[in-house]
Amino acid sequence: MSIIKLIERTGKKFPDYIDLGTNLDADSLPEAKEILVFIMVAINSSWKIPTCLEVVSEANVILTSFTFDGTATNLSVVSILGAQIEDPTNLKSESSHSSTADSVSFYLDPCHMIKLTSNCLASKRNLTDAEKGEILWKFFENRVHLKKGCMLPRNCETGICNGKERR
Structure with missing residues (x-):
């Protein structure tokens, strides 16, 4: 997926730049020109988050984030997995994958x-x-x-x- 270099004014504000996933707190990194995105959907069944984590782990896929709706089931599972996205005063949107110890982030789809x-x-x-x-x-x-x-x-x-x- 190509990334367009664009600064879009929203009302009277300009959006801030966001650097995610590099673990570096510096503006010296080159700007990304492309991003690789996979969307995983269970066609013949409905996946729940733990099942999805297990399936992709068995396929040696590195899963970095989930974006989903805010149903009570999803929020409960995220909480069980160690993240906290229900309370805006105590956000912790990352958790470690149980079998690989990789960091997984959780996001609600706006x-x-x-x-x-x-x-x-x-x-x-x-x-x-x-x-x-x-x-x-x-x-x-x-x-x-x-x-x-x-x-x-x-x-x-x-x-x-x-x-x-x-x-």
Whole structure:
């Protein structure tokens, strides 16, 4: 997969550069021009994270990260594997693979999380946060009307207010 050298302005901010996976805290490394990405999908069954780790380990594949939705099952397994991504004040998104001791990172898919949130709000219409504040579906509806300055990827925005239709 090619990487485009691009600085994209989002509203009034410029995004920061991110260096992952080198274990070096320096800006002296050359910029990457390509990235190799494999997407593993179980075609004839549904994989759970521990099964996937075992299958790819047996095939001598080095697995560096998982990106998935935030279902309770996935979050529980990540916690059992030694990572912590549920509590934003105590994030630990890496864990060691049990049989190889390689580091594995866990990430929640932002677009999928927005879809899950909009589906939940569309069906409930009203939620309460930890500080007893209201989270109303109408906030999402208003956001779509005011989104001209927002630069989310198109697939995050498509149908966000049609939560009931997107299940």
